[in-house]
Amino acid sequence: xxxxxxxxxxxxxxxxxxxxxxxxxxxxxxxxxxxxxxxxxxxxxxxxxxxxxxxxxxxxxxxxxxxxxxxxxxxxxxxxxxxxxxxxxxxxxxxxxxxxxxxxxxxxxxxxxxxxxxxxxxxxxxxxxxxxxxxxxxxxxxxxxxxxxxxxxxxxxxxxxxxxxxxxxxxxxxxxxxxxxxxxxxxxxxxxxxxxxxxxxxxxxxxxxxxxxxxxxxxxxxxxxxxxxxxxxxxxxxxxxxxxxxxxxxxxxxxxxxxxxxxxxxxxxxxxxxxxxxxxxxxxxxxxxxxxxxxxxxxxxxxxxxxxxxxxxxxxxxxxxxxxxxxxxxxxxxxxxxxxxxx
Numbered sequence: 001x002x003x004x005x006x007x008x009x010x011x012x013x014x015x016x017x018x019x020x021x022x023x024x025x026x027x028x029x030x031x032x033x034x035x036x037x038x039x040x041x042x043x044x045x046x047x048x049x050x051x052x053x054x055x056x057x058x059x060x061x062x063x064x065x066x067x068x069x070x071x072x073x074x075x076x077x078x079x080x081x082x083x084x085x086x087x088x089x090x091x092x093x094x095x096x097x098x099x100x101x102x103x104x105x106x107x108x109x110x111x112x113x114x115x116x117x118x119x120x121x122x123x124x125x126x127x128x129x130x131x132x133x134x135x136x137x138x139x140x141x142x143x144x145x146x147x148x149x150x151x152x153x154x155x156x157x158x159x160x161x162x163x164x165x166x167x168x169x170x171x172x173x174x175x176x177x178x179x180x181x182x183x184x185x186x187x188x189x190x191x192x193x194x195x196x197x198x199x200x201x202x203x204x205x206x207x208x209x210x211x212x213x214x215x216x217x218x219x220x221x222x223x224x225x226x227x228x229x230x231x232x233x234x235x236x237x238x239x240x241x242x243x244x245x246x247x248x249x250x251x252x253x254x255x256x257x258x259x260x261x262x263x264x265x266x267x268x269x270x271x272x273x274x275x276x277x278x279x280x281x282x283x284x285x286x287x288x289x290x291x292x293x294x295x296x297x298x299x300x301x302x303x304x305x306x307x308x309x310x311x312x313x314x315x316x317x318x319x320x321x322x323x324x325x326x327x328x329x330x331x332x333x334x335x336x337x338x339x340x341x342x343x
Contacts, residue, residue: 012222012254012280022282023275029054036060036246036269043258043281044271048250051271052098060102060269061166061245064236064257066112066228067095070120073225076276085120092124099250100128106164108240110135111157112228118155129159137208137232156236166245171238173201174210175301201301208235210296210305218295219287222280224254231296233260241266255281263292 005011016023026043029051033039036059044051068080070088083091103109109129113121118134125131135156144150178198192199211232214221220230233256237247243265249257252270254277261268262285272278296303 006216009216010219010221011216012283014279014283016276016279019279019283022279022286025282025285026275026278040246040267040269041262042269043252043255043278043285044269045273045275045278046271047273048095048271049098052095052102052250055102057101058104058107059246060248061104061107062237062241062247062266063099063103063107063109064112064233064247064249065095065099065109065251066226066249066253067092067251069114069226070117071114075225076274078274088117089120089124092120093127095250096124096128099248100161102248103161105162106160106166108158108160108165108167110236110240111159113155113157115151115153115155118157121155122157125157125159129161130163131157131159133158133206135206135208137211139211139213158240166240166242168239168242169203171300172204172235173301174204174304175199175201176304204235204302208232210302212295219291220256220259220284220295222254222284224277224280227254228256230256230260230263230294231302233257234264234294234297235302237261237264237266252281253277255284259284259288260294262288263294 014022026045027039028046029039029044032054033056036056039055068075070082070085071080073080099109109125111121111125122131122134135158136153137156138153140152176199178200181198190200211229212218214227214229221227237257237260241247241261244267246267246269247257247261248268249270252258252272255270255272258268258270258281270281272281
């Protein structure tokens with residue numbers, strides 16, 4: 001039975017029969033690859049545990065992993081069953097041992113998890129990498145609990161392979177309204193006065209409360225049950241990689257890591273076992289050719305929540321951007337500051 005979607009519902013749920021051309025863009029890796037360039041900017045259909053040993057060592061600059069949380073959940077019919085803590089720890093050790101050789105000596109890794117698996121991820125990650133931080137981000141979605149606190153937070157563990165690594169602080173600052181403008185000799189102190197308001201670009205912390213989970217009216221939304229937002233991934237990619245670097249996701253899902261990497265001028269590679277999700281990833285990558293927008297990111301900075309009206313003003317008139325921001329934004333390969341839109 002064909003479902004009739006609301007006019008504003010942009011959720012991507014193209015079937016394999018409808019999107020065969022996207023599936024044809026995917027590849028399979030069944031023998032060792034000596035040169036990473038041969039398979040870059042591709043979606044690999046396959047199992048991470050089988051494919052990773054075939055990829056070239058020290059070929060990845062940034063690794064972003066969103067493995068199955070230790071919950072019983074169905075992914076397009078394939079079921080991941082909740083494991084005992086010891087078994088999930090062994091599972092985590094297995095996949096980390098597979099990806100460790102792929103990361104360059106100056107590379108970084110980020111691993112997504114919920115509060116319960118975070119206890120395991122953080123400990124096991126430290127056996128392989130140098131743990132730098134634990135990011136906690138707030139999501140507005142989630143079911144209430146009758147006998148517990150509602151789970152509205154998730155973690156992302158950040159680690160590096162060595163003490164030499166990339167971290168672009170200026171690329172991930174957050175634009176916030178200045179509530180009490182402070183001046184020295186009549187001039188703004190650490191903030192800018194613009195036609196659209198007074199703002200300060202602040203250093204990001206390890207608590208992110210400006211993330212919106214993709215929903216039905218957003219063009220990035222798919223029918224994947226645990227999809228992360230493009231804004232979330234943009235923060236990671238901008239902070240821990242440079243243009244032209246290789247971003248690798250061993251649990252690609254519906255392709256957010258690859259899509260954002262492409263929008264931000266990085267090379268990308270992802271592995272996903274489900275053909276349906278591979279199809280959606282390739283469909284989104286095609287869409288990224290014409291739409292490089294990232295919700296909540298405009299003019300080279302991230303915006304705090306509830307500033308959509310200000311973002312729209314700037315999006316419609318790049319001349320109102322502060323001088324420090326309205327310059328050539330090499331992250332999207334264009335001189336137009338307005339290419340990123342808000343939300």
